Amino acid sequence: MTGHSAVIEVCGATKAYGTGTARRVVLEDVHLRLLKSEFVCVVGASGSGKSTLLHLVAGLDTATEGRIGVTAGRPAVMFQDHALFPWLTAGKNVELALRLAGIAPGSRREQARSLLALVGLAESHGQRVHELSGGMRQRVALARALAQGTDVLLMDEPFAALDAVTRRVLHAELLRVCAERGTAVLFVTHDVGEAVALADRVVLMSSDPGRVVAEWSVGLRSARGTDTPDAAGLVDEITARLGEEADCSARR
Amino acid sequence: MPAVDSAARQSGARPAGTARRTADAPRTTREGIVRRGRTGELLLRAAGRVLPGCSAVLLVAGVWQLIHLLGLSPVLPAPSAVLRDLSDAWSAGTLGSGLLHSLGRCLAGFAASAAVGAPLGLLLHRFGFLRVPIAPVLSAFQSLPAAVLVPIAVICLGTSRGAVYMVVLLGAVPSVATGVLSALDQVPPLLVRAGRSMGATGAAGVRHVLLPAALPGVVAALRQGWAFGWRALMTAELMTASPLPGLGQMLDAGRRSGRLSLVLAAAVAVLAVGVLVEVGVFGPVQRRVLRARGLPSAGGC
Numbered sequence: 001m002t003g004h005s006a007v008i009e010v011c012g013a014t015k016a017y018g019t020g021t022a023r024r025v026v027l028e029d030v031h032l033r034l035l036k037s038e039f040v041c042v043v044g045a046s047g048s049g050k051s052t053l054l055h056l057v058a059g060l061d062t063a064t065e066g067r068i069g070v071t072a073g074r075p076a077v078m079f080q081d082h083a084l085f086p087w088l089t090a091g092k093n094v095e096l097a098l099r100l101a102g103i104a105p106g107s108r109r110e111q112a113r114s115l116l117a118l119v120g121l122a123e124s125h126g127q128r129v130h131e132l133s134g135g136m137r138q139r140v141a142l143a144r145a146l147a148q149g150t151d152v153l154l155m156d157e158p159f160a161a162l163d164a165v166t167r168r169v170l171h172a173e174l175l176r177v178c179a180e181r182g183t184a185v186l187f188v189t190h191d192v193g194e195a196v197a198l199a200d201r202v203v204l205m206s207s208d209p210g211r212v213v214a215e216w217s218v219g220l221r222s223a224r225g226t227d228t229p230d231a232a233g234l235v236d237e238i239t240a241r242l243g244e245e246a247d248c249s250a251r252r
Numbered sequence: 253m254p255a256v257d258s259a260a261r262q263s264g265a266r267p268a269g270t271a272r273r274t275a276d277a278p279r280t281t282r283e284g285i286v287r288r289g290r291t292g293e294l295l296l297r298a299a300g301r302v303l304p305g306c307s308a309v310l311l312v313a314g315v316w317q318l319i320h321l322l323g324l325s326p327v328l329p330a331p332s333a334v335l336r337d338l339s340d341a342w343s344a345g346t347l348g349s350g351l352l353h354s355l356g357r358c359l360a361g362f363a364a365s366a367a368v369g370a371p372l373g374l375l376l377h378r379f380g381f382l383r384v385p386i387a388p389v390l391s392a393f394q395s396l397p398a399a400v401l402v403p404i405a406v407i408c409l410g411t412s413r414g415a416v417y418m419v420v421l422l423g424a425v426p427s428v429a430t431g432v433l434s435a436l437d438q439v440p441p442l443l444v445r446a447g448r449s450m451g452a453t454g455a456a457g458v459r460h461v462l463l464p465a466a467l468p469g470v471v472a473a474l475r476q477g478w479a480f481g482w483r484a485l486m487t488a489e490l491m492t493a494s495p496l497p498g499l500g501q502m503l504d505a506g507r508r509s510g511r512l513s514l515v516l517a518a519a520v521a522v523l524a525v526g527v528l529v530e531v532g533v534f535g536p537v538q539r540r541v542l543r544a545r546g547l548p549s550a551g552g553c
Contacts, residue, residue, distance in 0.1 A: 004477065059449075060445055064418025067489070076450075079442060079445070081442055083443060084446075085443065085465070088464075096460060100450045100456065100460070101451070117447055129546065131546070148450060243336050
């Protein structure tokens with residue numbers, strides 16, 4: 001990855017809410033780089049500022065201090081809740097993203113269809129959001145994110161509410177789609193197993209305030225999953241470190 | 253359905269060898285059965301919606317008739333007397349013309365109220381600093397009875413149509429504005445964030461995310477605005493010194509002549525308009541909007 005250029009560069013980002021004695025620092029001096037086509041998972045306990053970091057990178061919030069550079073245009077975001085627009089069909093949700101990305105009206109429908117086909121929902125163009133299952137909604141959300149035509153995808157625990165089987169299927173879909181399109185992904189999760197199964201690199205954040213405290217290169221691209229002894233060992237190592245951080249945070 | 257039938261139907265020609273079907277001939281095709289089944293289903297659904305309302309009307313009429321028969325109220329006319337007055341007013345043309353005038357005025361007033369109230373609600377949502385001074389004023393106006401507004405409007409604008417429209421506007425605009433504001437406030441922030449992450453900010457955000465997300469609440473606000481406007485209009489038509497043609501004038505004529513049956517006939521017409529607009533316009537629109545979002549909609553109006 002060293003030869004690749006950074007698509008996201010977070011330099012010393014700090015985020016605090018309130019002032020004076022009510023000031024609460026959520027993120028402190030966070031440094032993070034995401035390279036082109038790289039898959040980075042951010043893990044941490046609840047309240048470690050993972051989602052806040054993602055929102056800062058997405059431009060949905062501003063850092064109190066530090067600099068956040070995104071060189072690949074506006075990143076696409078996938079939220080924990082699918083955040084699809086319930087008044088539109090699956091296809092129209094994707095078409096709206098294409099429209100906002102400046103795609104000409106004539107080709108939007110066709111592109112929406114092919115994006116839905118890419119996530120395995122070729123037949124669901126006309127279905128309303130409430131007619132789709134949880135897994136299908138997240139697939140449509142992925143298609144909508146891809147419709148923005150950006151090289152960077154930010155994902156905030158997108159599969160947390162899904163059952164284990166659906167999640168596994170969507171992991172495979174996500175890796176396939178990102179590999180096909182060369183998309184760089186910053187993926188927030190509290191599930192260490194999910195992080196190891198997906199990531200090129202796992203970043204651990206401490207709690208209260210959130211800081212990057214450790215980083216692991218997974219290097220298991222050819223054999224994804226947590227079934228191998230190497231991967232299982234890495235999951236144990238990260239989980240142990242996560243536990244230590246949680247203990248430290250509790251003592252503070 | 254054989255292919256020949258389908259082709260003939262598309263071209264408009266009758267397939268060779270088939271006899272011309274008379275209007276009352278029974279339909280024996282599968283399509284005919286499906287169509288009849290669908291029509292029957294629609295009729296059943298319509299009956300399911302209308303019958304509870306009709307039975308409520310019949311119940312009220314029955315109790316009314318009973319009170320009249322038992323002589324519990326010496327001034328209450330029989331329902332038949334009210335119906336007769338309604339029929340007479342219809343034959344004389346006063347009811348039809350009054351309905352048209354009042355409905356026309358309310359429609360114009362409602363359209364103006366929606367055109368002012370909805371953008372006002374949006375402005376208050378977008379610019380928080382406007383909300384602090386304006387929202388309490390709107391709430392205060394909402395609690396003000398239309399009867400209080402009539403003398404003010406008459407003094408300001410004379411006993412003209414302008415005074416009536418002013419009362420309707422002052423009755424409906426605050427209701428629409430506060431309803432729209434509340435609907436926009438209740439839009440899930442996640443949807444707004446999702447829109448922003450896709451580039452739907454500013455006017456694009458309002459058009460593609462905020463307004464569609466708030467639409468069920470906006471429809472409810474318009475529904476309430478219509479009800480407020482209709483009530484305010486009746487008060488204004490009744491109270492202006494030189495009555496304008498309309499249902500209010502019919503009410504006033506009954507009051508002046510001391511004929512309760514005519515007053516009740518006018519009240520029935522006023523109620524009927526309210527119910528018809530509710531059942532025929534706002535109810536279906538709201539049901540459609542809610543259903544499209546997978547939200548439960550009440551079976552009735």
